[in-house]
Amino acid sequence: MTGVSGVSGVTGAVRTILHVDMDAFYVSVELRRRPDLRGRPVVVGGTGSRGVIAAASYEARRFGVRSAMPSTTARRICPQVVFLPGDHELYATVSTQVHEIFHSVTPFVEPLALDEAFLDVTGAVRLFGDGLQIAEHVRDEVWRQLDLRCSVGVAPNKFLAKLASVAAKPKATPAGVVAGAGVVVVPPGGELAFLHPLPVKALWGVGPATLERLERLGVRTVRDLAALDEAAVVAAVGKAHGQHLHRLSWALDDRPVEVDRGMKSIGHEETYPTDLYTHDELRRELVRLADGVAGRLRAAGTAARTLTLKVRFNDFHTITRSVTLPGPVDTAHAIAKAVAPLLAAVDPSPGVRLLGVSSTNFGEQAEQLSLDGLLDAEPGGDVADEREWQAAEETIDAIRSRFGNAAIGPASAVSANGLRLVRRGAQQWGPDQQPDPRPDQEPE
DNA sequence: GGTACTCACCTTAGCTGC
DNA sequence: GACCGCAGCTAAGGTGAG
Numbered sequence: 001m002t003g004v005s006g007v008s009g010v011t012g013a014v015r016t017i018l019h020v021d022m023d024a025f026y027v028s029v030e031l032r033r034r035p036d037l038r039g040r041p042v043v044v045g046g047t048g049s050r051g052v053i054a055a056a057s058y059e060a061r062r063f064g065v066r067s068a069m070p071s072t073t074a075r076r077i078c079p080q081v082v083f084l085p086g087d088h089e090l091y092a093t094v095s096t097q098v099h100e101i102f103h104s105v106t107p108f109v110e111p112l113a114l115d116e117a118f119l120d121v122t123g124a125v126r127l128f129g130d131g132l133q134i135a136e137h138v139r140d141e142v143w144r145q146l147d148l149r150c151s152v153g154v155a156p157n158k159f160l161a162k163l164a165s166v167a168a169k170p171k172a173t174p175a176g177v178v179a180g181a182g183v184v185v186v187p188p189g190g191e192l193a194f195l196h197p198l199p200v201k202a203l204w205g206v207g208p209a210t211l212e213r214l215e216r217l218g219v220r221t222v223r224d225l226a227a228l229d230e231a232a233v234v235a236a237v238g239k240a241h242g243q244h245l246h247r248l249s250w251a252l253d254d255r256p257v258e259v260d261r262g263m264k265s266i267g268h269e270e271t272y273p274t275d276l277y278t279h280d281e282l283r284r285e286l287v288r289l290a291d292g293v294a295g296r297l298r299a300a301g302t303a304a305r306t307l308t309l310k311v312r313f314n315d316f317h318t319i320t321r322s323v324t325l326p327g328p329v330d331t332a333h334a335i336a337k338a339v340a341p342l343l344a345a346v347d348p349s350p351g352v353r354l355l356g357v358s359s360t361n362f363g364e365q366a367e368q369l370s371l372d373g374l375l376d377a378e379p380g381g382d383v384a385d386e387r388e389w390q391a392a393e394e395t396i397d398a399i400r401s402r403f404g405n406a407a408i409g410p411a412s413a414v415s416a417n418g419l420r421l422v423r424r425g426a427q428q429w430g431p432d433q434q435p436d437p438r439p440d441q442e443p444e
Numbered sequence: 445g446g447t448a449c450t451c452a453c454c455t456t457a458g459c460t461g462c
Numbered sequence: 463g464a465c466c467g468c469a470g471c472t473a474a475g476g477t478g479a480g
Contacts, residue, residue, distance in 0.1 A: 045448085052448045054480095067480080070446050113480050207478045240454060241477090265451060306472085316447075322473060354448085430448045454477080460470085 014188050016131040016154065017257065018119040019161035020102065020138060023149040023170060023180075025115035026055035029094050030084050032147055041081045046071055046430030050271050050353070054086055054429045061172035071430070086428055091115075094146065101141045105134060110257045116165075118158050120257035135183040155186035159204055159253035160195065166202070191251035196223035203248055210237050210245075225249040263300065267308070267358025268292045273431040275314050275351030279344065282355060286343055289357040290335040297359060303328035304359030307335055309342045314351035321345070328363035335359070 022028065026044040031037055041060035045053040051071040063078035074081055095114040102109045105128060108120035121134045128134045131154035142150050153164025168184040170177055186194045200219050201211050213236045219225050225233065226249035234242030247253065268289045276282055286309075297303055307329075308322040321342040329335060339357055346352075 049446090050448075054448085068448080070448095072446065116480080205478065209477060238455065261452095263451080264453090267450065269449065271448060308473095318475090320474060324472065356449090358450085428449055450480090452477100452479085455475085457473085459472080462468085 015122045017161040019153040019165040021165045022115035027057045048431045051430030058172045058177040152183045157253040265360040269356025271354045291332040294332040297330040302362045303330035306361035308358045310356035312354035
């Protein structure tokens with residue numbers, strides 16, 4: 001069943017939506033090749049002092065270790081924890097296999113992350129049975145084919161299916177790990193009985209800031225939120241957010257399962273093992289980040305008009321500066337050139353711990369449009385210059401696809417340890433324990 | 445005293461053109 | 463020409479998710 005696009009098609013009728021969430025996905029994938037670590041507290045994440053936990057086994061969770069927790073905290077509260085470095089490419093490969101199983105049930109699959117997805121199985125009920133049977137079939141196939149566990153929520157809409165999958169998961173308590181139900185079904189008509197007793201922070205879109213505002217209104221549970229006037233919720237958290245949350249509190253969510261949600265931004269950011277203090281260092285890092293962003297833009301067949309620089313200082317104060325170009329660009333040269341003036345205006349003397357470049361406002365691939373734009377902005381030789389860069393970077397893509405990413409890169413990315421390239425997920429959870437030596441002072 | 449990376453979406457403010 | 467209201471765009475920051 002291929003070639004399906006857009007959104008799930010059944011309207012008006014009661015839908016059957018599945019939310020499938022892999023259990024401790026990264027750790028579980030690692031344990032397939034390290035079975036000796038099964039039953040022990042294991043985490044995947046950054047090992048350095050600025051790293052965080054990406055995923056924790058349920059045995060680690062017994063000690064309070066959670067994803068997004070600083071690695072130093074995890075070590076403190078669970079000294080026996082085993083750290084494993086992440087392998088983003090492997091997780092992506094396994095994720096593709098998981099999604100193939102989803103697609104064997106329905107073409108209406110909306111990926112949310114590597115380890116979870118929504119499935120609209122309304123049209124698959126006649127073939128595979130009801131929601132519960134389909135959910136159990138998916139669980140069985142994931143276990144049988146991939147040796148991985150997942151939890152499934154079944155409900156008439158996405159939002160409830162998501163909450164149901166959380167309810168289906170195993171629970172880690174200080175006393176031990178309690179197996180989850182595996183599948184939780186919220187039947188039509190049972191929505192409010194399931195939803196209203198939950199704490200309001202269970203709602204999708206209630207993070208720490210929103211929770212504090214709602215608690216000031218005396219809201220603790222979803223039922224409390226539902227009892228408020230929508231106007232009061234809007235006054236507390238803003239119009240769009242407030243209206244959305246109030247609808248959710250009454251289990252109202254008609255968002256379709258979207259099969260092909262196009263990407264709206266592509267970016268890279270990196271936290272450094274030690275702070276950067278000079279424009280020379282920052283410019284070198286900028287070229288590396290621009291190279292990574294440009295490569296992904298070209299791979300996606302798109303180009304961006306708006307470029308954003310992100311700088312996080314030593315004290316965690318973070319600023320963003322952006323620029324919108326006359327036309328879309330997709331070369332590292334053009335991106336670095338556009339962002340350089342923004343960077344030049346930043347004072348790095350307090351110490352910069354993180355630098356990021358992201359691209360939004362996508363247009364057609366740069367081929368024609370960017371040249372027109374550059375013509376407006378920078379007449380004369382720059383157009384020819386940019387055309388040469390475009391040709392050069394397409395050649396770089398060809399070389400990388402044949403000989404690997406490390407075969408070629410910007411001169412400024414060369415250090416004593418070789419070429420340091422930006423790859424998606426390569427430094428997903430912070431710098432490593434033993435940082436690379438800072439690049440030597442090399443000309444760009 | 446510690447806090448990654450990537451992406452989506454929202455709010456607010458300022459500017460511009462009609 | 464000055465002013466107003468509106469829409470659209472841009473910039474910056476914030477929030478939330480996984």
